[in-house]
Each structure stands twice: as C-alpha cells, then as structure tokens.
Amino acid sequence: MSFLPSLLQPKRPVLRTLDIRLDTPTVSVRRDAHERYWVHGRVVFLNSSNVRVTSVTVSLTGVQQTLWYTDTMTADRIRSKDVIFCKERTIYRTQKADSTSTSCAIGAGNFVWPFEFDLGASPFESIDGLGNSFVNYEIRATLATAGPFSKKLSARRQIKVFRSPSTEEMDDLGPEQEAHSSWPDKLNYRISAPSRHHQWGQPINTEFTLQPLVKGITIEAIGLSLKESLLLNASSSKREQYSRKEKMISEVEATVEENPALQSWSISDTLEKTMEMVLPLPRSVYMCRQSIHQGRIMIAHSLLVDLRIRDDGSGQVHRASHAFPIVLTFPVGIAFNDDGFASIPHELAHLQKDAQGVFTGLCAPPAFGKHRSDPIFRPGLYLASHDPGQEQLASEGAPGGPEQHTILRTKHLSRFVFPHVVGRSDRCVR
Known part of the structure; x- marks a missing residue:
C-alpha cells in the first residue's frame, strides 16, 4: 500500500x-x-x-x-x-x-x-x-x-x-450671456452669465450689477439653479411615444439675513454695486449629465436666476426670473470610476490640450479691458469676504466653499459671502 x-x-x-x-x-x-x-x-x-x-x-x-x-x-x-x-x-x-x-x-x-x-x-x-x-x-x-x-x-x-468641443466650436464660444432688466423707477440691473458652452463639472459664475434709482431698495434674495430637461423617445405599438422630465441639478440661494451685501442702500451711497455668485456643479454622471441631442435621448440644461426685491418705502415686492441656455460638454481626457464620479486632472481643469498639441480654453476668456487691474489668487483658494482695499482669503481647501481656481473682480467688492448650497432636488415633473 x-x-x-x-x-x-x-x-x-x-x-x-x-x-x-x-x-x-x-x-x-x-x-x-x-x-x-x-x-x-x-x-x-x-x-x-x-x-x-x-x-x-x-x-x-x-x-x-x-x-x-x-x-x-x-x-x-x-x-x-x-x-x-x-x-x-x-x-x-x-x-x-x-x-x-x-x-x-x-x-x-x-x-x-x-x-x-x-x-x-x-x-x-x-x-x-x-x-x-x-x-x-x-x-x-x-x-x-x-x-x-x-x-x-x-x-x-x-x-x-x-x-x-471641436476646434471651430472652441473658437466660437462667444461672449458671456447678459440680461438687462429693471424695476421701473426703482432699480436697474444687469445679469452676466457664462457663455453658452460650459465645461462639465466646473462651477458657474454669475455676476450681478445693481443700480438703485430710489432710496431704500433691498435685495431680499438671489437664487441660482441649474435645470436639466430630459426628453425620451420610443417606438412602441407602431407609434412614437415621448417622456419628458425636469430635474434641478444644483441650487444656491443668498438671502438678506445671511449676506451683508444684500442690505438697503440709497442713491447717495453708491450708483452701482457689483456682486458675484458661484453655482457649484456635481462631478458625477448620476447627478448631472452632459448636454446632448442624439437618437432617442435629448438632454438640455439651463441656468435659472431668481431675484426678489423690496422697496422699504412703499413695501412693494418685485420678483424677476431669467433663464440662460447652458451646453455642458466633457473635457478631453476625462475618466470615470465605477461610481460615476469623474477624475479630471488638475492641469486640465480649465485648459485642455487638443490633438495638435495646442492648448485651448474651454471657457471664453474675459476681455482684458475689464480685468486689467484685477487681483489674481492662487489655485485652490476661494473668496469668503472682501472689503475695499483689503484682501481676505480663506485657507486652502476650506470646507463648504465652492470650488474656485481663478477669481477675477472688475470693481471694488462689497461684503458678499458665497451662498450656501441649499441642496439638490430629485423631484421630477412629468
């Protein structure tokens, strides 16, 4: 054996x-x-x-x-x-x-x-x-x-x-979008939004220029939101059928109680005031898709701006809403993990390299004449508050602040604090 x-x-x-x-x-x-x-x-x-x-x-x-x-x-x-x-x-x-x-x-x-x-x-x-x-x-x-x-x-x-974006589209990004409006005999304002083509995952900067015409004007609230519209098509039972849904991707709101900049001012104090808000965007395809129109699927995005203004003297309240079309495109070299989150190299955040080796920006650069005397901050910093003649920066990677790589200002800044994120709404409207 x-x-x-x-x-x-x-x-x-x-x-x-x-x-x-x-x-x-x-x-x-x-x-x-x-x-x-x-x-x-x-x-x-x-x-x-x-x-x-x-x-x-x-x-x-x-x-x-x-x-x-x-x-x-x-x-x-x-x-x-x-x-x-x-x-x-x-x-x-x-x-x-x-x-x-x-x-x-x-x-x-x-x-x-x-x-x-x-x-x-x-x-x-x-x-x-x-x-x-x-x-x-x-x-x-x-x-x-x-x-x-x-x-x-x-x-x-x-x-x-x-x-x-193709070379022609990047060369034809166009200027920033603007909307001029007024509350008759009380307030004139201008809203400046980014150009139509915007890089997916990057925050959206919106600038407000306010010119009061009477004393005692209060901006009670300013809201920014990105809306995603989805249209699906299917051939069923020998006929075409459609499904429409709308979803809020990201929302921020600045109220007069939380932001010192949104307080009453009179015409004798200043003729014009400029403020900027930042709308952060998620970097996950499960929270925000790219703008696309192909085959049976169409996805469109629009930036919504809401204003609520009050006249302290008469007690009247004025509400205004504006919409700007936004086309979200993926940058070259983007990659996604299994959870759908993107990993964009730091050097490709604002500047992409095309096939010919030429660096091209995906966002329209600002005009030099408007920004020739602006302060430029190091990447990774965001602006928390600013007094005229004094620069105050937050520490790198401060929690709760919107992501910002380069901050440019055209005029003296008021004491404006970046708004907090209200949250994403997953509600769908059929």
Whole structure:
C-alpha cells in the first residue's frame, strides 16, 4: 500500500483566465466629420496547462435603450432598444495542414492577441446616469475550447465614447450671456452669465450689477439653479411615444439675513454695486449629465436666476426670473470610476490640450479691458469676504466653499459671502 500517499496528494489547480486590456478605455470624439476614431486593445489568455483551442473572437456592440413607465393607473412599460454599432472579428483561428482538424493545442503560458475596431467618423456618445435609459459600448472576448469537458471562456469590458468641443466650436464660444432688466423707477440691473458652452463639472459664475434709482431698495434674495430637461423617445405599438422630465441639478440661494451685501442702500451711497455668485456643479454622471441631442435621448440644461426685491418705502415686492441656455460638454481626457464620479486632472481643469498639441480654453476668456487691474489668487483658494482695499482669503481647501481656481473682480467688492448650497432636488415633473 505504499502507493496510497502519492494518490492522495492534491493536484495543482488549473488556471485559465481570459482578460481584455484596453489601450483606449475612453474615446474623445471631436465633431469633425473627416476624422475616424479607433478602439485599440489586447485579449490576454493566462493558461497553466495544455488546452485545445478552436477560436478566439472579440466583438464590440453599442446599444441605445430608452425605457420608462407611464403615470397611468396601469403603469405601462415603454421600451425601445436599438443596436447602434456591432462588429465581430476572429483574432485567433486554428491553422493546421490537415483541414479536418478543428482545434489546436496551446501549452502553458501567457498569450496576447491585439485587436482594433473602427468607430467611424461620428459614433454615438455614451450616456450614463439615466437608470434604464442609456447608450453604452461593450467589448466581449470569447475563447472556445475543444474536448470532452470543453467550455467557453469570456471576458467583458465597457468603453466610453464622449464628444468634446471641436476646434471651430472652441473658437466660437462667444461672449458671456447678459440680461438687462429693471424695476421701473426703482432699480436697474444687469445679469452676466457664462457663455453658452460650459465645461462639465466646473462651477458657474454669475455676476450681478445693481443700480438703485430710489432710496431704500433691498435685495431680499438671489437664487441660482441649474435645470436639466430630459426628453425620451420610443417606438412602441407602431407609434412614437415621448417622456419628458425636469430635474434641478444644483441650487444656491443668498438671502438678506445671511449676506451683508444684500442690505438697503440709497442713491447717495453708491450708483452701482457689483456682486458675484458661484453655482457649484456635481462631478458625477448620476447627478448631472452632459448636454446632448442624439437618437432617442435629448438632454438640455439651463441656468435659472431668481431675484426678489423690496422697496422699504412703499413695501412693494418685485420678483424677476431669467433663464440662460447652458451646453455642458466633457473635457478631453476625462475618466470615470465605477461610481460615476469623474477624475479630471488638475492641469486640465480649465485648459485642455487638443490633438495638435495646442492648448485651448474651454471657457471664453474675459476681455482684458475689464480685468486689467484685477487681483489674481492662487489655485485652490476661494473668496469668503472682501472689503475695499483689503484682501481676505480663506485657507486652502476650506470646507463648504465652492470650488474656485481663478477669481477675477472688475470693481471694488462689497461684503458678499458665497451662498450656501441649499441642496439638490430629485423631484421630477412629468
């Protein structure tokens, strides 16, 4: 019975792993029709013992889906699913002199097979964060084996396709948006918002210039909010159906009780006062999507400004609302983790590098004439309060303050404290 110990010895486990390693997990697409975009990667097979392989294939599939439930008593399910891209290729096939052989023996070791896919000149952009409605791309690799206990090994990876502003669009960002209005015989004001194209994830700066015409004018509250409008389309029951939703992405509010700048002033004190508010934006695609209009999904954004003004003398209250269209675009080189949060390199926060190696800003720069005497603060600092002739800065990374990289001021600042974030509203209006 001396042979029993050798029979009871455990065998070395068999290790066979198939993996996909992407050179381009994120593809940045410019809106230039003459360019073509590619996905490059490798299929890696880690094998610890001999195995007979019949073929190794890899495929890239793009799917657009819209799905929602109606708000009727029956809550009908509306769904439309389209395949927007589909290509498959065999990257390893059995090559034997004997044509009857359908498999080839592969020994232990690591095997790598490169692949590439041509996405074309204008592929659909990936859309995440909408739940059951999405546009995604998935690469799947399959290794088929032969033998009595044969099975298929497979691996999957998702890629992201994002559109960034083209060279023409970055050159045509245009000036900042302005709205001029007044409360007749009481107050004139101007609201300056950023240009239409805005970098996703970056705070929105809005400037207010107020000119009172009578004494005793009080700005009771100033509110900023970013609204996201979603339009879904689906082909169901041989007819087109639509779903509309609106959602507040971010909101801030400054009230007279919390901000010394929003207090009564008379025409003898000053003819004009300038203040600035910052609306922070989340850096998660599950909280804020990019602006897009393609296929069955349309996402639009608008900046809403609300003013509440009171005349202390007569007790009258004036309310005004203004809307500015905002197009949110992803910067070049952006990447997302599994939770949907973006990781934007610090050097790409305001300045992006295009394919030709030319640095181009994604936000329209201010006119030099307005800002030739402005103070410039170091990155990572935000302004908490400021008295004329005296600079007061918060420490780096102070909690609760909106993210700010460069702060520019055109006139003497009043004692204006950045508003606190009221919070995001997830309510939907159908």
